[in-house]
Amino acid sequence: MADYEDFVRAHLPRLLRYATMLTGEREQAADLVQDVLVKVYRRWSRISDAEHPDRYVLRMVTNDYLSWRRSRAARLIAVGDPPDEARPDDFASDHAAREDMWQRLARLPRRQRAVVVLRYYEQLADADIADLLGCAQATVRAHARKALTTLRNGLRIDRMAQAKES
Secondary structure (H helix, E strand, O other): OHHHHHHHHHHHHHHHHHHHHHHHHHHHHHHHHHHHHHHHHOOOHHHOOOOOOOHHHHHHHHHHHOOOOOOOOOOOOOOOOOHHHOOOOOHHHHHHHHHHHHHHHOOOOOHHHHHHHHHHOOOOOOHHHHHOOOOOHHHHHHHHHHHHHHHHHHHHHHHHHHHHHO
């Protein structure tokens, strides 16, 4: 099983980063990747024979994320007080913007979020995303369009609310 251990050493950081982007939480991402790696270990002889075992495992992470803990009634989303106004070059402002985007991504449906992460974080083409998710390329484009529309509308609503407050 040295081959499996080498695979895990080489790909664990990427899998954890990817799962963190999907889940929005490091601890949940670590649990997700651990669950997948247990399954990979059991099937390593077949997975290692695949043309691209790393892509196969990435698909496993994606599928487990999409179906993981569906029975869980409530998802935990960290909500904090809105940050005070800060200069555009201020670290706190950058951090607040990133946190705001995390919050917006967390509100997207799982498939839409997976498409956004695969497209913009993993920089995969629609054909590759469709292959990973087991759907048509048109479905990938539809999920991406819906997700981006939701994210844009949320920003527009926030700007309108800020303008009314001013």
